Amino acid sequence: xxxxxxxxxxxxxxxxxxxxxxxxxxxxxxxxxxxxxxxxxxxxxxxxxxxxxxxxxxxxxxxxxxxxxxxxxxxxxxxxxxxxxxxxxxxxxxxxxxxxxxxxxxxxxxxxxxxxxxxxxxxxxxxxxxxxxxxxxxxxxxxxxxxxxxxxxxxxxxxxxxxxxxxxxxxxxxxxxxxxxxxxxxxxxxxxxxxxxxxxxxxxxxxxxxxxxxxxxxxxxxxxxxxxxxxxxxxxxxxxxxxxxxxxxxxxxxxxxxxxxxxxxxxxxx
Ligand SMILES: Nc1ncnc2c1ncn2[C@@H]1O[C@H](COP(=O)(O)OP(=O)(O)OP(=O)(O)O)[C@@H](O)[C@H]1O
Numbered sequence: 001x002x003x004x005x006x007x008x009x010x011x012x013x014x015x016x017x018x019x020x021x022x023x024x025x026x027x028x029x030x031x032x033x034x035x036x037x038x039x040x041x042x043x044x045x046x047x048x049x050x051x052x053x054x055x056x057x058x059x060x061x062x063x064x065x066x067x068x069x070x071x072x073x074x075x076x077x078x079x080x081x082x083x084x085x086x087x088x089x090x091x092x093x094x095x096x097x098x099x100x101x102x103x104x105x106x107x108x109x110x111x112x113x114x115x116x117x118x119x120x121x122x123x124x125x126x127x128x129x130x131x132x133x134x135x136x137x138x139x140x141x142x143x144x145x146x147x148x149x150x151x152x153x154x155x156x157x158x159x160x161x162x163x164x165x166x167x168x169x170x171x172x173x174x175x176x177x178x179x180x181x182x183x184x185x186x187x188x189x190x191x192x193x194x195x196x197x198x199x200x201x202x203x204x205x206x207x208x209x210x211x212x213x214x215x216x217x218x219x220x221x222x223x224x225x226x227x228x229x230x231x232x233x234x235x236x237x238x239x240x241x242x243x244x245x246x247x248x249x250x251x252x253x254x255x256x257x258x259x260x261x262x263x264x265x266x267x268x269x270x
Contacts, residue, residue, distance in 0.1 A: 001026035001061060001204040002047065002173055008055035009046040010228075015054060016042040017228045024221075026061075029195065029205040031215035031236070033246065034225035040208035041083055043225065044177045047206065048080045049073040060173055079171025083178045083208075085162040089151035093142050096150070096161055097132035100168035104130075128201040135164040138201075139194070156187035163194065174198060176207040180214060192218050212239055212246030224249040 002024040010016040016039045024030040034040050045051045047058055049070035057066045065073055074080075088096065128134070136143035139160045145153060153161065159179055166174060176195065180188040195218045198205055209215045215222045216239035224231045224246055232249040239246050 001028075002030075002206060003059045004047070004056065005059075006056035007043075007046065007053065007058065009042060009051050009053045011042075011051070015228070016051075017046060019056065020228075020230055022223060022230075024204055024206060026204050027199045027202070028221070029199060029207065029219045029236075031207045031209055031219035031222045032225050033209055033212050033215045033222055033250070035210065035250065038225040039228040040210075040225060041177055042228070044080070044175045044206065044208050047173075048078060048175055074169055074171075077170065077172040079166040079169045079174045081162050081166045081174065081176045081179060083181065085158045087150040087153065087158045087161055090149055092147055092149055093153070093161055094132070094146040096165055097135060097142070097168060100165040101130075101132050104169040130167045130170060132168070135167050138167075138197075139164055154187075155183050156190060159183065159187075159191055160194070172202065173204045173206070176205065178208055178210065180209065188214065212243060212250070216240045216243070216246070222246070226250060 002022070004020050004022040007017055007020040007022075008015055020043065022030070032040050032043055042051055046053060049065070049068060049072075053066050057064055059065060060073075060076070060078065065076065065078075068076070091099075136146070141157060142160055142164055145157055148157075150158065150161070163176070163179070179195070180191050183191065192214065195205060195207060205219075207215070207218065212222065212224070216234075216236045219236045221233060222236055222239055223233045226249070232245075234245055234249075
């Protein structure tokens with residue numbers, strides 16, 4: 001579904017991602033883990049089309065979208081839940097949902113790769129078409145809070161609203177950037193349970209998270225990012241059973257030259 005090949009990207013100030021390779025099958029959950037500044041947000045935003053690619057390729061559903069602008073990727077079915085949630089403090093939950101639904105109408109149904117490479121205008125394969133009502137069924141708390149304004153919501157409720165808003169863009173690939181940032185442990189479990197259920201609704205997920213334990217609790221596969229490079233890919237189950245594998249990959253490549261030590265550190269931890 002999502003395929004990154006030798007992806008290099010960054011900002012005017014310099015390259016942040018150095019040759020990332022990643023394959024995420026349709027309907028699966030993949031997490032990318034790393035310390036602050038490792039490049040998780042840059043990776044998510046590069047897939048969303050918000051950070052320019054300087055080398056390599058991004059393809060979704062077999063179609064190369066490397067040169068496609070962000071708004072066209074959104075229309076084609078790439079949804080983003082940004083870091084920090086970006087909920088409007090003065091708008092109610094219902095207003096957020098209504099606006100997102102209006103904006104997302106027709107999203108996810110255009111672009112060659114949607115619906116298994118169908119033609120423009122063709123309906124999306126089996127992925128769900130979300131409405132404000134159906135996202136409130138998925139997230140009953142939002143129904144209970146429909147009349148509350150953004151600023152009255154807890155951090156967990158704001159995160160649910162941010163996810164609901166992205167779903168109303170009718171994505172098939174959903175990118176989540178640090179969805180548990182600043183949340184209490186019990187709420188983190190709720191968000192994890194929610195993310196695990198999303199593939200049942202036809203979604204493929206890429207989630208960025210600082211903590212390997214959270215990543216391993218939601219994802220089938222976990223990539224460890226160190227200084228903009230992959231320092232290893234593990235099974236979620238493998239990391240749940242042997243959390244030291246992630247710690248080792250994250251810490252062995254530190255002050256030393258990342259390029260020369262990554263291969264060694266990954267080999268040494270398997
Ligand atoms: N808009 C920007 N312009 C220039 N450099 C940036 C920009 N955003 C991030 N960077 C740099 O890119 C590198 C990777 O940052 P990024 O935010 O992708 O990391 P991260 O893993 O998401 O970290 P965090 O957990 O702190 O969000 C850092 O060195 C950062 O300073």
